[in-house]
Amino acid sequence: MAEKLSGGSRGKPIRCKAAVCRKPSEPLVIEEIMVAPPMPHEVRVRIIYTSLCHSDLTFWKMKDFPAIFPRILGHEAIGVVESVGEDVNEVSEGDTVIPTFMADCGECGDCNSAKSNLCSKLPFKVSPFMPRYETSRFTDLNGEALYHFLSVSSFTEYTVVDIAHVTKIDSGIPLTKAAGLLSCGVSTGVGAAWRTANVEPGSTVAIFGLGSIGLAVAEGARLCGASRIIGVDVNEDKFEVGKKFGLTDFVNASNSENKSASEVIIEMTDGGADYCFECVGMASVVQEAYASCRKGWGKTIVLGVDRPGSQVSIPANDILCTGKSLMGVLFGGLKPKSDIPILLNRYINMELQLDEFVTHEVTFEDINKAFDLLVEGKCLRCVICMNDQ
Amino acid sequence: MAEKVSGGSKGKPIRCRGAVCRRPSEPLVIEEIIVAPPMPHEVRIRIIYTSLCHSDLLFWKIKDFAAAMFPRILGHEAIGVVESVGEDVNEVSEGDTVIPTFMADCGECGDCKSPKSNLCSKLPFKSSHFMPRYETSRFTDLNGEAIYHFLYVSSFSEYTVVDIAHVTKIDSGIPLTKAAGLLGCGVSTGVGAAWRTANVEPGSTVAIFGLGSIGLAVAEGARLCGATRIIGVDVNEDKFEVGKKFGLTDFVKAANSENKSASEVIIEMTDGGADYCFECVGMASVVQEAYACCRKGWGKTIVLGVDKPGSQVTISSRDILTTGKSLIGVLFGGLKPKSDIPTLLNRYINKELQLDEFVTHEVPFEDINKAFDLLIEGKCLRCVICMNDQ
Numbered sequence: 001m002a003e004k005l006s007g008g009s010r011g012k013p014i015r016c017k018a019a020v021c022r023k024p025s026e027p028l029v030i031e032e033i034m035v036a037p038p039m040p041h042e043v044r045v046r047i048i049y050t051s052l053c054h055s056d057l058t059f060w061k062m063k064d065f066p067a068i069f070p071r072i073l074g075h076e077a078i079g080v081v082e083s084v085g086e087d088v089n090e091v092s093e094g095d096t097v098i099p100t101f102m103a104d105c106g107e108c109g110d111c112n113s114a115k116s117n118l119c120s121k122l123p124f125k126v127s128p129f130m131p132r133y134e135t136s137r138f139t140d141l142n143g144e145a146l147y148h149f150l151s152v153s154s155f156t157e158y159t160v161v162d163i164a165h166v167t168k169i170d171s172g173i174p175l176t177k178a179a180g181l182l183s184c185g186v187s188t189g190v191g192a193a194w195r196t197a198n199v200e201p202g203s204t205v206a207i208f209g210l211g212s213i214g215l216a217v218a219e220g221a222r223l224c225g226a227s228r229i230i231g232v233d234v235n236e237d238k239f240e241v242g243k244k245f246g247l248t249d250f251v252n253a254s255n256s257e258n259k260s261a262s263e264v265i266i267e268m269t270d271g272g273a274d275y276c277f278e279c280v281g282m283a284s285v286v287q288e289a290y291a292s293c294r295k296g297w298g299k300t301i302v303l304g305v306d307r308p309g310s311q312v313s314i315p316a317n318d319i320l321c322t323g324k325s326l327m328g329v330l331f332g333g334l335k336p337k338s339d340i341p342i343l344l345n346r347y348i349n350m351e352l353q354l355d356e357f358v359t360h361e362v363t364f365e366d367i368n369k370a371f372d373l374l375v376e377g378k379c380l381r382c383v384i385c386m387n388d389q
Numbered sequence: 390m391a392e393k394v395s396g397g398s399k400g401k402p403i404r405c406r407g408a409v410c411r412r413p414s415e416p417l418v419i420e421e422i423i424v425a426p427p428m429p430h431e432v433r434i435r436i437i438y439t440s441l442c443h444s445d446l447l448f449w450k451i452k453d454f455a456a457a458m459f460p461r462i463l464g465h466e467a468i469g470v471v472e473s474v475g476e477d478v479n480e481v482s483e484g485d486t487v488i489p490t491f492m493a494d495c496g497e498c499g500d501c502k503s504p505k506s507n508l509c510s511k512l513p514f515k516s517s518h519f520m521p522r523y524e525t526s527r528f529t530d531l532n533g534e535a536i537y538h539f540l541y542v543s544s545f546s547e548y549t550v551v552d553i554a555h556v557t558k559i560d561s562g563i564p565l566t567k568a569a570g571l572l573g574c575g576v577s578t579g580v581g582a583a584w585r586t587a588n589v590e591p592g593s594t595v596a597i598f599g600l601g602s603i604g605l606a607v608a609e610g611a612r613l614c615g616a617t618r619i620i621g622v623d624v625n626e627d628k629f630e631v632g633k634k635f636g637l638t639d640f641v642k643a644a645n646s647e648n649k650s651a652s653e654v655i656i657e658m659t660d661g662g663a664d665y666c667f668e669c670v671g672m673a674s675v676v677q678e679a680y681a682c683c684r685k686g687w688g689k690t691i692v693l694g695v696d697k698p699g700s701q702v703t704i705s706s707r708d709i710l711t712t713g714k715s716l717i718g719v720l721f722g723g724l725k726p727k728s729d730i731p732t733l734l735n736r737y738i739n740k741e742l743q744l745d746e747f748v749t750h751e752v753p754f755e756d757i758n759k760a761f762d763l764l765i766e767g768k769c770l771r772c773v774i775c776m777n778d779q
Binding site: 110113115116117118120124271281283286295296297302303304305306308309310311312313314315316317318319320321322323324325326327328329330333 | 514686699709718
């Protein structure tokens with residue numbers, strides 16, 4: 001068990017516990033690892049809370065590249081800065097931070113534009129390494145390198161994250177279990193409704209897939225004043241859960257004897273929804289969402305992560321004659337460093353629901369229970385509480 | 390040869406000439422036809438100038454019975470004068486100059502009232518062979534056999550009948566020129582796509598796939614919007630010289646298979662991709678190519694080309710999710726005919742918008758088939774067909 005280290009650890013490797021993924025689909029192994037000190041532009045973070053996201057599951061199960069082993073998964077978290085590398089002025093030891101898989105360098109054309117959140121300086125890719133140096137900061141006790149995940153790797157007591165992937169949280173904000181959800185899932189969903197779609201009051205919205213992302217879209221649409229929020233899922237229990245986040249209607253996706261979900265939605269909305277969100281990660285669902293979208297101004301927004309090689313096909317003349325638009329977005333189109341603090345404030349002011357996404361908690365030792373719960377579809381977010389909390 | 394009929398024709402059928410398409414890919418036959426008087430909400434128009442658009446060609450060639458109907462009067466880009474109106478028509482009167490459009494603009498439905506859509510819900514767009522409101526034809530040949538309409542316009546005829554939702558009135562002060570009719574389809578589609586749909590900002594980089602009239606109209610629109618780089622892509626290198634007139638700054642030859650694809654060249658020359666890519670050909674593979682060389686983050690790919698029925702556009706899911714690019718198609722450049730055509734006409738009259746430069750050829754009505762030859766051979770932009778008595 002690692003101690004809450006004092007300033008004496010700065011510049012030195014830290015020995016601590018991590019949940020290492022050594023083989024696809026096998027339980028993570030809690031073992032002692034070494035975490036190197038941060039290089040220039042890097043920050044070493046003590047993780048306080050982390051949570052399991054479906055993308056972790058996808059890469060846990062994947063056998064081929066870009067899956068790679070042994071790896072420290074996890075990318076949704078909140079923590080405290082233990083030490084910083086050279087050239088880091090944005091945060092200091094003791095600051096509360098939220099690491100993100102999305103980079104926000106603040107300098108490149110994309111980061112400076114209101115119209116894009118895809119940093120060009122540290123472009124998004126599923127890398128096994130630190131973004132700037134393409135090396136790992138983790139080794140196991142045999143000296144073998146452990147790979148990073150999505151530039152975060154939060155299933156460990158300590159991690160190292162590039163400053164571009166670190167959002168500082170104002171010291172006045174309480175460090176709650178739910179706050180870390182803004183590191184990925186809830187920001188993605190809320191952002192998609194708020195920033196990407198820019199849902200107007202009175203809009204009709206359809207959400208395909210009612211996991212945490214889909215319900216976060218509902219929450220975002222609710223805050224934007226959508227008057228109708230239609231949830232689509234194979235599991236009818238999600239409707240009750242979803243009402244909390246603003247769902248007004250539900251369509252069962254697995255109702256194959258009768259009509260398809262899109263036919264039902266087109267009927268109930270008299271032509272289609274203004275905005276359709278795909279939150280599953282399947283090309284067929286993207287196509288269904290596109291079909292359910294209204295002609296003229298309808299937008300279909302893709303949030304789900306599909307398997308590599310998957311393709312979406314749409315009839316060319318539908319594209320031409322319906323005027324619908326299709327777009328995908330990472331992290332809900334949000335810029336972490338500016339938008340996470342805004343969402344946090346809305347949470348503190350009791351406007352944005354975050355705590356309601358946390359349905360389960362486990363200790364770090366029981367991290368594999370979180371995987372079981374998500375695989376069985378029995379949770380929204382299961383928060384993993386690191387030691388000494 | 391039909392006379393310029395006087396008010397005496399109101400309420401009666403008119404016997405005149407139409408260029409009838411009787412069989413796919415065969416020359417149109419100029420023959421005498423009967424044009425019924427307009428029903429309520431309809432307008433009978435004497436066509437003055439009409440021009441050939443690639444969509445006419447597509448439906449002229451098509452054999453698949455579900456999509457095509459013969460015999461048919463093609464043509465959908467034109468300008469004319471109102472001969473008479475049916476009941477309940479107050480917007481236009483006899484003698485008014487009008488531009489008929491395949492796009493409806495009823496002015497009453499939710500879409501027509503919204504700035505975000507030009508897809509009228511009251512008279513929705515479909516590839517119909519009849520009048521939109523009554524699903525019947527106003528044309529018969531001398532044997533009494535019905536002749537089908539095309540895209541609600543059917544302008545390859547001395548007289549046609551068009552629903553008032555498909556008629557844009559032109560201010561009487563505007564001169565009735567050969568080029569003005571181009572705003573009925575092609576130039577509006579291209580200019581509108583850049584101006585309204587993409588909303589091209591000054592300083593933008595734009596890539597245009599397919600440099601026919603639509604593609605060059607996109608260039609013209611992008612030029613007017615202040616784009617600093619307008620890259621044209623075509624298989625025919627001669628289009629570059631033509632295109633410079635409309636603002637093309639660069640040219641990439643498509644189908645250069647030994648070397649790089651057009652999209653690879655564009656990504657390189659723009660250091661990441663164009664802000665806006667327009668597909669003006671009508672081929673799924675070109676849509677995919679346009680999407681590929683569109684910039685991540687804010688890039689928009691806009692589809693204008695009409696593809697064959699059943700064609701599918703396929704894009705990798707990962708690209709959709711991780712690039713943030715958007716894909717959208719649009720008819721008539723996203724424009725609302727009754728409000729936007731007059732705006733564009735004014736810009737033409739004020740010498741800001743180039744229209745005359747799109748007219749590269751003229752033929753009299755008798756020689757309408759020459760227009761088809763020219764377009765098939767890729768030797769023209771717009772060939773205007775001048776109806777008689779002009």
